[in-house]
Amino acid sequence: MPELPEVEVVRRGLDRWVTGRTVSGVDVLHSRAVRRHEGNLEDDLIGEDVRCVSRRGKYLWMPLGRTGTAFVAHLGMSGQLLMQPAAAPDEPHLRARLEFADDGAQLRFVDQRTFGWLMVAPLVPDETGGHLPEIVRHIARDPLDPEFDDEAFVARLRARDTEIKRALLDQSLVSGIGNIYADESLWRAGLHGRRRTGSLDGARVRELLDHVRAVMTEALAQGGTSFDSLYVNVNGESGYFDRSLDAYGQEGEPCSRCGTTIARERFMNRSSAFCPRCQPIS
DNA sequence: CATAGATCCTGTATGC
DNA sequence: TGCATACAGGATCTAT
Numbered sequence: 001m002p003e004l005p006e007v008e009v010v011r012r013g014l015d016r017w018v019t020g021r022t023v024s025g026v027d028v029l030h031s032r033a034v035r036r037h038e039g040n041l042e043d044d045l046i047g048e049d050v051r052c053v054s055r056r057g058k059y060l061w062m063p064l065g066r067t068g069t070a071f072v073a074h075l076g077m078s079g080q081l082l083m084q085p086a087a088a089p090d091e092p093h094l095r096a097r098l099e100f101a102d103d104g105a106q107l108r109f110v111d112q113r114t115f116g117w118l119m120v121a122p123l124v125p126d127e128t129g130g131h132l133p134e135i136v137r138h139i140a141r142d143p144l145d146p147e148f149d150d151e152a153f154v155a156r157l158r159a160r161d162t163e164i165k166r167a168l169l170d171q172s173l174v175s176g177i178g179n180i181y182a183d184e185s186l187w188r189a190g191l192h193g194r195r196r197t198g199s200l201d202g203a204r205v206r207e208l209l210d211h212v213r214a215v216m217t218e219a220l221a222q223g224g225t226s227f228d229s230l231y232v233n234v235n236g237e238s239g240y241f242d243r244s245l246d247a248y249g250q251e252g253e254p255c256s257r258c259g260t261t262i263a264r265e266r267f268m269n270r271s272s273a274f275c276p277r278c279q280p281i282s
Numbered sequence: 283c284a285t286a287g288a289t290c291c292t293g294t295a296t297g298c
Numbered sequence: 299t300g301c302a303t304a305c306a307g308g309a310t311c312t313a314t
Contacts, residue, residue, distance in 0.1 A: 001307060032291085058308075077291085077307050093292090113291050115308060162285065171309075179307060230293095230306090269288075270307050288312080296304080 002075045004142055004176030005216050006224035006231050006239065007058050010081055013234030015053040017083045018062065018100070018107060022049050025099030033095035033109060036135065037119040044120040045071060045098065054132075057142045057175025061133050063123060070133045072121050073109070078230040079116025082108045112230060142176035143213045144220075154205045157197055164200065165193030165272065168212070177212060180225055180248045183273050185212045187247035192279045193265075193272050218244065247273045 002010070026042040028034055034041050049065030060081075061070040073081060082091070083105040091110045096118055098107040109118060121133035128147055141148045153174055157167050167173055168182045177185070186193050188211040191200075200208075219225055224239030232238055242249075246256050251264040255275040265272045 003308095074308080076309080078293095112293065113306085115291065160284085166286085169308085268286090268307090271305085284314105286312105286314080289310085290308105292306100294305085297302085298300105 001077055001178055001180060002079070002224075002231055003058060003178035003181050003216075004144065005181075005219035005241070007055055007060060007075065007176075008144070008220055009224045009233050009239065010075070011053050011055045011060055013083070014060070014062070014081060014107075017105060017234060018050045019052050020050065021104070022047065022101040023098055024101040025097075027097040027099075028095070029097070030095040030111075030114065032114045033111065033116075033118055035117040035119060041096075041118065041120060044069065056132060056136055056145070057139050057171055058178070059133075059136045059139060059175075061121075061136065063131070064120075068123050069120050070123050072119050072133045072135060074116055076111065076113065076115025076117065078113040079109065079111040080230070080232055080236075081234055082110060082232075082236060083234045084108050139171050140173055140175045143174060143209060144176070144216060148174075150206065150209060153209065154202050157205055158200065158202065160197040162197055163193060164191055164195045164197055164208075166268065167197050169268070174212075176216070179270050179272075180245070181212065181215055181219070183247040184215045184245060186279060187275060188215060190278050192274060192281045193267060194281055247275065249273065 023045045026045050028041060051063045051065055053062050059074055061072040063070045086106055093110050093112045094108055095111050096109040121135045123131040124134050124137060126132045156173060160167055165182050165186060168177050185208060189208040219241040222240040224231060225241040226238035250262040251273050253262050255262055255278060258277050260275050260277040262273055263276050
C-alpha cells in the first residue's frame with residue numbers, strides 16, 4: 001500500500017537510476033498496465049530522454065526531453081518499480097519493462113493486484129510556475145510539498161461536512177495519505193476517524209496536520225512501511241516503519257499509550273484501527 | 283455541487 | 299484435502 005513516504009523512496013531511487021537516460025525499448029505485458037493512454041506507449045517513449053523524476057502525493061512522473069510530455073506512474077496497491085539487469089529473470093507479476101540506450105539496468109513495473117498503471121500525459125503549467133501532468137492536476141499538494149498551504153487546508157477541511165478520516169483520504173483536499181498514515185495520524189492526534197470535520201476547531205486541525213507531517217517524515221527516514229512483501233524500493237529492499245506503527249494493523253494489541261486493546265471497524269470498504277480510549281468518537 | 287458507496291484485482295489466510 | 303469466503307485498499311465511477 002504505497003503512500004507518500006513509500007512513493008518518495010521510489011522517486012529518489014528512480015531519480016538516481018534513470019535521470020538522463022534515453023528510452024530505447026518498451027514492453028507492455030498486461031492490458032491493465034497502461035491506462036487512459038491515447039495511442040501507443042512505445043511510440044511516445046522510445047527516443048525520449050528522462051529529465052528527472054517528480055512526485056505529487058502518490059503520483060510519480062518523469063518529464064521527457066522533447067515533447068512537453070511526461071511518463072506517469074501510479075503504484076496503486078501493489079505496484080513496484082524495480083531497476084534490474086537485463087539478464088535477471090522476469091518477475092511473476094511483471095507488467096511492463098523499459099530498456100535504455102546504454103543497455104544498463106532496466107526499469108520494470110511489477111504489480112500483483114493490477115491497480116497500478118502507467119501512461120504518457122501532456123505537461124501543463126501548475127500554480128507556481130512549474131509543470132505537472134494533466135492527469136495529476138486535480139490532486140492537491142501533499143504535506144511535504146514546500147508550497148503546501150496549511151491555512152488553506154485547514155479552512156477547506158473545516159468547510160467540509162464529512163468524517164475526518166474520509167477527508168484525510170481525499171486526494172483532492174490533501175494528497176499522499178492512505179489508510180496506514182490516516183490511522184497513525186488520527187491515533188497520534190487522539191481523534192476518532194468518524195469525527196465530523198465541522199466539529200474540529202482550527203487549532204485541532206493544525207495539530208492533526210502536524211501529526212500527519214511527523215509520521216510521514218519519520219516513515220520516510222526509515223525507508224517507508226513494508227507491512228507485507230508488496231512494498232519495496234527500486235532495489236527490492238523493504239522499509240522498517242512497520243515496527244513503529246501504533247494503530248494500523250495493531251487490532252487486539254495493547255495501545256502503546258494507554259494499554260487499551262486496539263479495536264477495528266469497517267469503514268469505506270477498508271479497516272480502521274484505533275484506540276477506543278485515546279480516540280473517543282466525541 | 284457535495285457526499286456516500288460500489289467497484290476493479292489477485293494472493294494469502296481462514297473456516298468448514 | 300478441497301472448496302468457499304474474507305481480506306488487503308487507491309482511485310474512479312455512479313447514485314443520491
